[in-house]
Amino acid sequence: MSYLDIKRLGEGSEHVLQQAIKDIKNIEKQMFEGRVVAVEGLRIEATGPAEALRLGAYARFGNKEGPRGELVGFEGERAVFLACDDVDGLRPGAAVCFSADDAIVRVSNSWLGRVVDAFGAPVDGGLPLAQGSISRQIKAVPPAAHSRARVSEPMSLGVRALDGFAPCAVGQRMGLFAGSGVGKSTLMSMLARNAQADVVVIGLIGERGREVREFVEDTLGIEGLARSVVVSATSDETAPRRRRAAWMTMAVAEHFRDQGYKVLCLLDSVTRFAMAQREIGLAAGEPPTTKGYTPSVFSELPKLLERAGPGKIVPAGQPQGQITGLFTVLVDGDDHNEPVADAVRGILDGHIVMDRKIAERGRYPAIDVLKSLSRLASHLYTPETAEIARQARRLMSLYSDMEELVRIGAYARGADPEVDRAVQLSPDIEKILTQHVNENSPPEETFAMLAQVLGMNAEAAPNPHIHAAEAAMAAQGGERRSENRASLARQLGGN
Incomplete structure (x- = not known):
């Protein structure tokens, strides 16, 4: 920028200010380079400058457009990466390019009606996505407890079994506990269409590739998709991508919450997020504990789930943003007391239980209202x-x-x-x-x-x-x- 540009900027020239912001955004981020030392499956060991090596950092292998990897641990002076993409052909000595770009996301309101992957790239065959003006961390810290608004406003879900026996509040977090094949995805589509929310953000974590398109086009439909953003990571994708897709889902929900919208966040499923974290933890050298889950699984669950809920208190007259979270838990063998289900139930504000016997007798949605509970029901019911x-x-x-x-x-x-x-x-x-x-x-x-x-x-x-x-x-x-x-x-x- 020339001296005259700076002078005009100082005089309050708005168009120069906007151009300066645009130029700064377009400056290539500083890149650090390292080298691949060893490759074993999806596990990659590399060296690099100390300022670039930190847990959670992302790198690209071969060149700055190559496959991504996430830094998940250290062994001595070597950094341990887990590949996010296909790394066939990668060899020792290949370059490792570090950048902060992959750790942030710039969500835009134009993402409504679109399906994106764990890195925010469109996967629905549509036009490239516009990038928002605000950069946010993909793994953000939940708002402090004392700064959050109170939860008190009832939220209509449009499902009689829930509104009548397990009512939900705007900003509440509830778990949907179900085995496979009892109508969990169908119930999610009902909530996406019927719930009184401004925006719906749906995370499909570890789903079958065939089912993602069916869910978007048939189960969710045009009406449901119009006010929704869908984040997808199919079961064949790597563990870092599946875990990041859950973080991306919450980041998109936080974008709309910060604008004062009432957001419904549907995440299917927390269990597959936990399985991805277990795979990452084992690759990083963590010891397995109950049913093979690593300690990091139970520390990451509250960090993810606490991102939902009421936003920060805003001045009177401004819209209060809220994230109402409904998280599905795929119970193993219909065991509702398995480790992940038990941990999630203790974090959330209520649980909805779907029963296979109810589904077998043809009553849908197969919600067991006697076993379902909303911790805020007493505040939401009238006498x-x-x-x-x-x-x-x-x-x-x-x-x-x-x-x-x-x-x-x-x-x-x-x-x-x-x-x-x-x-x-x-x-x-x-x-x-x-x-x-x-x-x-x-x-x-x-x-x-x-x-x-x-x-x-x-x-x-x-x-x-x-x-x-x-x-x-x-x-x-x-x-x-x-x-x-x-x-x-x-x-x-x-x-």
Whole structure:
């Protein structure tokens, strides 16, 4: 820039200032070079200048346009990289080019409706993506706890089983725990289309390549994609790419949150992120612990999940950005207490459990409302809706306890009025929980349907006949109810 340009800049020339910013952005980053020492599979050992060697740094091998690798550890004075791309043909002595560019991302609002990879490159066959003006770290630090806004605003998800029994708040983080083949991806597509959010960011981590396009075009559809950004890393991609895709998903969500938008972040799945981190940890020399997971898996999980949630407190009158996170957990062999599921459940603000038995009997979404829980439910229910949910849950629990007896004919109608009512109403409640994939049901409609089945009006005032029946049941006392259940047990034993 010439002296005259600087002088005009000092005089407040706006166009010169903009040109200066553009020129600075276009300056090539300082490059450091090292050398490849050894190659073993995806593991690459290299040397390089001390100022470039730091955990999490990225490098390119051969030249500055070559395949990428992520620095995951050290062995003596050698840096250990894990390849992000195909490194066939790489040999000892090849150049290692270090740059800070791969550690940052410049998200733009024009990314809406697009599908990108772990490095922000388009994979949908569309035009090149515009780059935003703000650089952000791909692995950002979550906002400090004391600087975050409070979570209190209900969020309609459009799914009756969730809005009625596991309500979600704007800025809440919930886990979706499911085995394979129980309708997890279909439920995600319903949430992407129906949830009351300004922007939806979807991370597909470790999915089959065939399923990514099917999810985007068929399951998500044009309507869902229009307000969404999809980040994809298929199962055949390397562990660093799969892990980075999860970070990229959160970085994109943070971009829109910082603009004051209400963002819904759907990440499928946290389990595959953990598996990628396990693979990276083992390559870096970490010892395996429970089920082969390395210690870094359980330290990285909260760092990822805590990035969702409410944003920093903003001055009055400005929009408050929030990230509502729904993270799927693929439970191994339907074991909901395996290490990753157990760790994630302790971090999040609630859990949604999908049950294979419910899916097998044809009720979708296959959500087990008795095992699902929202930690903020008490803050989101009104007194009326809380009573409706409580009564419906109690009846379903009663029917679940007695279902086997009823099916084999061991239950005698009239033995327990509470059970009689549960047997009578449970099929109707089950119908309410059944929902077509393209159906959007607001919470008001959900509670109105439940109230009608329960014989309650919109204000949750009990029906007089039901109230009288419940009074009669209470008068029987615990002793009578115990006798009834003992009798049922004897009948079952006799059969």
